[in-house]
Amino acid sequence: xxxxxxxxxxxxxxxxxxxxxxxxxxxxxxxxxxxxxxxxxxxxxxxxxxxxxxxxxxxxxxxxxxxxxxxxxxxxxxxxxxxxxxxxxxxxxxxxxxxxxxxxxxxxxxxxxxxxxxxxxxxxxxxxxxxxxxxxxxxxxxxxxxxxxxxxxxxxxxxxxxxxxxxxxxxxxxxxxxxxxxxxxxxxxxxxxxxxxxxxxxxxxxxxx
Amino acid sequence: xxxxxxxxxxxxxxxxxxxxxxxxxxxxxxxxxxxxxxxxxxxxxxxxxxxxxxxxxxxxxxxxxxxxxxxxxxxxxxxxxxxxxxxxxxxxxxxxxxxxxxxxxxxxxxxxxxxxxxxxxxxxxxxxxxxxxxxxxxxxxxxxxxxxxxxxxxxxxxxxxxxxxxxxxxxxxxxxxxxxxxxxxxxxxxxxxxxxxxxxxxxxxxxxxxxxxxxxxxxxxxxxxxxxxxxxxxxxxxxxxxxxxxx
Amino acid sequence: xxxxxxxxxxxxxxxxxxxxxxxxxxxxxxxxxxxxxxxxxxxxxxxxxxxxxxxxxxxxxxxxxxxxxxxxxxxxxxxxxxxxxxxxxxxxxxxxxxxxxxxxxxxxxxxxxxxxxxxxxxxxxxxxxxxxxxxxxxxxxxxxxxxxxxxxxxxxxxxxxxxxxxxxxxxxxxxxxxxxxxxxxxxxxxxxxxxxxxxxxxxxxxxxxxxxxxxxxxxxxxxxxx
Amino acid sequence: xxxxxxxxxxxxxxxxxxxxxxxxxxxxxxxxxxxxxxxxxxxxxxxxxxxxxxxxxxxxxxxxxxxxxxxxxxxxxxxxxxxxxxxxxxxxxxxxxxxxxxxxxxxxxxxxxxxxxxxxxxxxxxxxxxxxxxxxxxxxxxxxxxxxxxxxx
Numbered sequence: 001x002x003x004x005x006x007x008x009x010x011x012x013x014x015x016x017x018x019x020x021x022x023x024x025x026x027x028x029x030x031x032x033x034x035x036x037x038x039x040x041x042x043x044x045x046x047x048x049x050x051x052x053x054x055x056x057x058x059x060x061x062x063x064x065x066x067x068x069x070x071x072x073x074x075x076x077x078x079x080x081x082x083x084x085x086x087x088x089x090x091x092x093x094x095x096x097x098x099x100x101x102x103x104x105x106x107x108x109x110x111x112x113x114x115x116x117x118x119x120x121x122x123x124x125x126x127x128x129x130x131x132x133x134x135x136x137x138x139x140x141x142x143x144x145x146x147x148x149x150x151x152x153x154x155x156x157x158x159x160x161x162x163x164x165x166x167x168x169x170x171x172x173x174x175x176x177x178x179x180x181x182x183x184x185x186x187x188x189x190x191x192x193x194x195x196x197x198x199x200x201x202x203x204x205x206x207x208x209x
Numbered sequence: 210x211x212x213x214x215x216x217x218x219x220x221x222x223x224x225x226x227x228x229x230x231x232x233x234x235x236x237x238x239x240x241x242x243x244x245x246x247x248x249x250x251x252x253x254x255x256x257x258x259x260x261x262x263x264x265x266x267x268x269x270x271x272x273x274x275x276x277x278x279x280x281x282x283x284x285x286x287x288x289x290x291x292x293x294x295x296x297x298x299x300x301x302x303x304x305x306x307x308x309x310x311x312x313x314x315x316x317x318x319x320x321x322x323x324x325x326x327x328x329x330x331x332x333x334x335x336x337x338x339x340x341x342x343x344x345x346x347x348x349x350x351x352x353x354x355x356x357x358x359x360x361x362x363x364x365x366x367x368x369x370x371x372x373x374x375x376x377x378x379x380x381x382x383x384x385x386x387x388x389x390x391x392x393x394x395x396x397x398x399x400x401x402x403x404x405x406x407x408x409x410x411x412x413x414x415x416x417x418x419x420x421x422x423x424x425x426x427x428x429x430x431x432x433x434x435x436x437x438x439x440x441x442x443x444x445x446x447x448x449x450x451x452x453x454x455x456x
Numbered sequence: 457x458x459x460x461x462x463x464x465x466x467x468x469x470x471x472x473x474x475x476x477x478x479x480x481x482x483x484x485x486x487x488x489x490x491x492x493x494x495x496x497x498x499x500x501x502x503x504x505x506x507x508x509x510x511x512x513x514x515x516x517x518x519x520x521x522x523x524x525x526x527x528x529x530x531x532x533x534x535x536x537x538x539x540x541x542x543x544x545x546x547x548x549x550x551x552x553x554x555x556x557x558x559x560x561x562x563x564x565x566x567x568x569x570x571x572x573x574x575x576x577x578x579x580x581x582x583x584x585x586x587x588x589x590x591x592x593x594x595x596x597x598x599x600x601x602x603x604x605x606x607x608x609x610x611x612x613x614x615x616x617x618x619x620x621x622x623x624x625x626x627x628x629x630x631x632x633x634x635x636x637x638x639x640x641x642x643x644x645x646x647x648x649x650x651x652x653x654x655x656x657x658x659x660x661x662x663x664x665x666x667x668x669x670x671x672x673x674x675x676x677x678x679x680x681x682x
Numbered sequence: 683x684x685x686x687x688x689x690x691x692x693x694x695x696x697x698x699x700x701x702x703x704x705x706x707x708x709x710x711x712x713x714x715x716x717x718x719x720x721x722x723x724x725x726x727x728x729x730x731x732x733x734x735x736x737x738x739x740x741x742x743x744x745x746x747x748x749x750x751x752x753x754x755x756x757x758x759x760x761x762x763x764x765x766x767x768x769x770x771x772x773x774x775x776x777x778x779x780x781x782x783x784x785x786x787x788x789x790x791x792x793x794x795x796x797x798x799x800x801x802x803x804x805x806x807x808x809x810x811x812x813x814x815x816x817x818x819x820x821x822x823x824x825x826x827x828x829x830x831x832x833x834x835x
Contacts, residue, residue: 018360019359020361022443055546057546077685077686080546080547085542088539089537090538090539091539092538095475096471100471104468105543107463108464108554255812257815257816258806262777266810326776327806328803328805328806329779329801330776330803346628350625353625354622357613357616357617357622363679363680366679366682367676367680370672370679371612371626374605374608394808406810406811409812410812550689552693647734649729649731653712654711656707656708660707660711663703663704664701666700667704671693
C-alpha cells in the first residue's frame with residue numbers, strides 16, 4: 001500500500017460525532033512528503049476536532065488516520081514523536097518565563113539539542129523578554145512563545161490550530177517562513193487558518209469542511 | 210473476528226434481539242417471583258432460632274447478591290466498551306447503575322429491618338455493612354459522573370474507569386465476614402461443602418434469586434433499548450423503525 | 457534512555473513545584489481550611505479535654521481528607537485549561553511517568569505540609585506521644601494514597617461544570633478505607649495493642665495506589681480529551 | 683513495534699509486581715488479628731482496653747442468665763469455652779439472645795472485672811433450618827455449629 005502511493009499522512013473517511021451531533025463525515029486527504037494542508041471552514045465545522053483526531057488526542061467515530069502507511073493507533077507513542085501540535089491554547093504556564101516554558105517543552109519532545117533555546121527565542125524576537133513571567137506579556141507575545149516550540153522540535157508533522165491569531169504582520173511572515181522552510185526540507189504541516197498562505201515553492205493542498 | 214462481534218452487537222441487531230429477550234426474561238421473572246414469594250411466605254418453614262422473621266432472607270439475600278453481581282456487570286461491560294469501543298456495552302453499563310444502586314439500597318434496608326429484631330440494632334459499623342454502604346456510594350458517584358458529562362461516549366468511558374477503581378471493594382464485601390470477625394453471619398449457600406440451609410428454605414431462596422436475576426436482565430435490556438434509541442436517533446435504522454411504527 | 461526518563465521526571469517535578477510555590481494561595485488555602493475544620497470541633501463538643509484527646513486523631517484525619525480533596529484541584533485544572541496537558545499527552549515520554557512526577561509534586565506541596573500541620577496541632581492539643589507517633593506514621597503511609605487516588609478521580613472530573621462537589625462525592629467513599637485503618641491503628645496504639653495488621657493494610661493500599669493510579673490517571677485524561 | 687512491546691512488558695511487570703506486593707501485605711495483615719470484638723480470654727489476659735468502651739464477643743453460658751424481676755437489668759456470663767466474663771445489661775435483649783448462642787456486647791469493663799454493656803447484639807450463625815430438623819439433630823446429639831463467634835486461636 002505504502003509503496004504504491006508516497007502519501008506520508010493519509011486520512012480515510014473520517015467521521016466525527018460530538019455528543020449526539022454529527023460534526024463531519026467522509027473527510028479524507030493525502031499528504032506527500034513536503035506538502036502542506038490548509039484546512040478552512042465555518043465556525044463549528046469541526047476544524048479543531050479534526051486536528052485533535054489527526055494528532056491522536058481524540059479518536060474518530062469512524063475512519064482511520066495513517067502515518068507512513070500504518071494506522072496511527074498501531075503505535076501511538078511512536079507516532080506522537082513525529083508530531084508537533086500547537087493547539088488553540090498555548091500550552092504555556094503564565095507563572096513561568098518564556099525560557100522556563102521552553103525548557104519544559106524541550107524535555108517533553110524530541111528536540112534538536114544543538115539549537116539553543118535562546119536562539120529559538122531570538123528568532124521569534126523574544127530575546128528581550130526571555131526572563132519575564134509570561135503573564136506580563138501580551139497575547140501576541142504568548143503566541144510567539146508557543147510557536148517557538150516549532151524551532152526546537154525535530155517533529156516531521158506540524159499540526160497548527162489558528163497559528164496566526166493575535167500575531168502581528170511581522171509574526172505572520174515569520175511563521176509562514178518557518179512553515180515554508182520546514183516543508184522544503186520535506187516536512188509536513190496541517191494548518192487551520194482562514195488566511196491565505198504564502199508559501200513559495202511548496203505544494204499547498206486545501207480542505208474545506 | 211472483532212468485526213463479527215461488532216456486527217452482532219450492532220445497535221440495530223441488539224434492539225431487535227432485546228425486544229424478544231425482554232419478553233422471555235420478563236415472563237420468567239414473573240413466574241419465578243410468584244413461585245418464590247409463595248414458597249418463601251407460605252411453604253417454607255420458620256427457622257429454629259429466628260422463627261418467622263427469617264422470611265426476610267428471601268428478599269435480603271438475593272438483593273445483596275445482585276448488588277455485587279450488577280457491579281461486576283457494570284464494570285465488566287464498561288471495560289469491554291472502553292477497550293473495544295462497543296457501544297452496546299457502554300449502554301448496558303450505564304443502564305445497570307441505577308438498578309445496582311436500587312439492589313444495594315434494598316439489601317441495606319432489608320438488612321436493617323432484619324438486624325433490629327435479630328441482632329438488636331438497626332445498624333452496626335461492621336465490615337460487611339460498611340463496605341456495602343460504600344458500594345452504594347460508588348453506584349451513586351457513578352450515576353452522578355454520568356450525568357455530569359454531556360458527551361455520552363465520554364461519560365461511558367469515564368464511568369468505566371471509575372467502576373474499575375471501585376471494583377476493589379467487591380472482594381472486600383464478599384470476604385469481609387471471613388477476614389474480620391464481624392457481627393454479620395458468614396456465607397451460607399456458597400460454602401464449599403453442602404450449604405448450611407435446609408432444602409425447604411434453599412429452594413424458595415434460589416427461586417427468588419433467579420427471579421431477581423431475570424428482573425435485572427429484563428430491566429437492564431429495557432433501559433438499554435430506550436438509551437440506544439435516544440443515542441441513535443439520527444441513524445438510519447431508527448428512522449426505519451419509526452417509519453414502520455407510524456405506518 | 458534511563459537518564460532521560462529521570463531527567464524528564466525531575467523537570468516536571470520542578471515545574472510543578474515552582475508553579476505551586478508561585479501560586480501560594482493554592483497551598484495555603486487547604487492548610488488554613490484544615491486548621492479551621494480541626495478548631496471547629498472543640499466549639500461544637502465543648503472543651504472537655506478527655507473527650508477531645510480521644511477523638512482528636514480522628515478529627516485530624518477527617519480534616520486531612522477534606523483538605524486533600526480541596527487541594528486536588530491544583531493538580532490538573534490549570535494544565536487542562538491552558539493546553540499544557542495536551543502537550544504532555546503528545547510528549548515522547550509515557551504519560552504515566554509525567555503523572556508520577558505531578559503526583560509527587562502534589563504530595564510534596566499538600567500532603568507533606570498537612571502532616572506537619574497535624575503534628576503541630578497534635579502537640580498544641582496535648583495529644584499523648586503514642587497518638588502523635590502513630591498519627592505521623594499513618595499519615596506518611598496514607599496521604600500519598602490520597603494524592604494518588606485523588607489524581608485518578610480528579611482526572612475524570614477535570615473541566616466539568618460543578619466538578620468540585622462531584623469530585624468530593626466520588627472521592628470520599630474511596631478515601632474511607634485509609635481513614636478506617638489509620639484510626640484503628642492509632643486507637644490500638646494508644647491502648648498498647650498490636651497494630652501491625654493495620655500498618656500492613658495501609659502499606660498494601662499504598663503499593664496498590666502506586667501501581668495502578670498512574671495508569672488510571674493517564675487513561676482518564678485521555679478519555680477527558682477524547 | 684519493538685519499543686512499544688518493551689513498554690507494554692515493562693508496564694505489565696510493574697503492575698504484576700505491585701499487585702504481588704500488595705497482596706502479600708494484605709495476606710500478612712489478615713494473619714494478624716484485625717479485631718471487631720475481643721474474646722473473654724483476651725479480656726481476662728488484660729489485652730482489652732480498660733478505660734474506654736469496646737466490644738466483647740462470645741457464647742452466653744448455659745443457665746447463667748439472671749433477670750432482675752423489678753427492672754430490665756440482666757446479668758449473664760459470656761464464654762469462649764476457655765475463659766468467662768460476667769456481663770450486666772440494662773435494656774431489651776434481641777430476639778436471638780439465647781443461652782448457648784453467640785452475642786456481641788458493647789460497653790466498658792468495670793474495675794471489678796464485670797463488663798457493663800450499653801448494647802447487646804445477637805450474632806446469629808449461617809445455619810437456617812426448621813425447628814423440627816433442629817430438634818431432630820439435637821435428639822441425634824449432632825452438634826449444630828454455633829461457634830462462629832468463638833474464633834479458634
